[in-house]
Amino acid sequence: MSVHTALFRRLFLINGLVFTVGTLVLALSPATVSSPVVLTELPVLLVGLAVILAANALLVRTSLAPLGSLATLMQRVDLLHHDDRLTDGGNGDLAHLISTFNEMLDRLEAERNAASAHALAAQEGERQRIARELHDEIGQSLTVVLLGLKRVVDRAPDDLREELRGVAEGVRSSLDEVRGVARRLRPGVLSDLGLHSALTALSSEFSQASGLPVTRRVEVPHGLDGDVELVLYRIAQEGLTNVARHAAATRAELTLGQEQAGLTLRIRDNGRGGVTRDGAGIRGMRERALLVGARLTVESPPGEGTEVVLVVPA
Known part of the structure; x- marks a missing residue:
């Protein structure tokens, strides 16, 4: 009927x-x-x-x-929010x-x-390819140029030596930037040393780049799935990036540990707060969270900072 x-x-x-x-x-x-x-x-x-x-x-x-x-x-349904169901x-x-x-x-x-998983997998593959090309091709080319400049500096006249050293320093700085971009695109430390070391390195690099101190408390359970580790790392990376871009904060906090609800990642700052709508960054984090069955919430009272919480059920 x-x-x-x-x-x-x-x-x-x-x-x-x-x-x-x-x-x-x-x-x-x-x-x-x-x-x-x-x-x-x-x-x-x-x-x-x-x-x-x-x-x-x-x-x-x-x-x-x-x-x-x-x-x-x-009128208000959003597929990124699993709670949007009619209970009556x-x-x-x-x-x-x-x-x-x-x-x-x-x-x-x-x-x-399923579509998001396919798209994000393709995105990760493309990131790895670009990072590999940056490291293996551009990085190697800049290294060759740097070594050539060093030999030229050793044989150059005194009046040109300082200028050539300045050029060499510029090339060295560019090489460091290329390596930094490659690390952000493909966190090799995540696959080589694990999530704890990857989050530690991420916090240190964020503090050096932004000047904001990061309080870090990370406890990673044994036997964590590789997909979950990658989601946790990417959401922490995006969360800290949002703090640097939008929060106007003076400090940030990154914590990861087992809580009653499950494995919980928190990124908190003391910035302006007042986030009322999901931007592209937060929606991207929500999509990644759904891939591993996790729940992501954002609390942002005006003037009291923002806290992003990701809970991965046991």
Whole structure:
């Protein structure tokens, strides 16, 4: 049976019930109506009509109330927020409509997660390729240029030696920048030394680049899945980047450890706060969190800083 047919049947039964009860009341009550209607009988008729209409409106409104909640959910639904489900089961045929809508959201969310996983995997692969080319090709080329400049400096006349040393220093600085970009694109320390060392190096590099001190407390459980480690690292990286770009903070805090809800990552700052909408960075973090079944929340009271919390269930 279609939803349209079921809804029609429900309204028909409600109205039929109301009018049947009204008819029985008029038939069994001592009230009578003359023909033509006497003026003194009009109040009785109006009161009876008002009672029937009020009862009908109450029953119809109660029966269709879940549709209002469903329409509200349709307007605000976001597949990145798994809590966007209608918990009011309704009654009768509307319960089937609501459960069907929730199942549709589950299917859309699963499809989005699969597409996001594919896109992020491709993104990680592209990052590794670019990082490898930066390190192996551009890095090696700059190294050759630096060694050549060093030999030229040793044989150059005194009046050119200082200038050539300045050029060599510029090349060395560019080489360091290229290596830094390659490390950010492909955290080799994550695969070589593990998540603890990777987060330690990330915090140190962030402090050196931004000038903000980072308080760090990291406890990594044994046997953590590689995908979870990568998600934790990327979200910590994006969280600290957001602190440097938007928070206007003077310090930051990075913690990772096992809590009652699960493995919890927190990035907190003492900046301006007041984040009310998800930007591209936060939405990217939410997409990564969904890949490992984690939950990401952002608390940002105005003037009290921002805290990003990622909970990976046990």
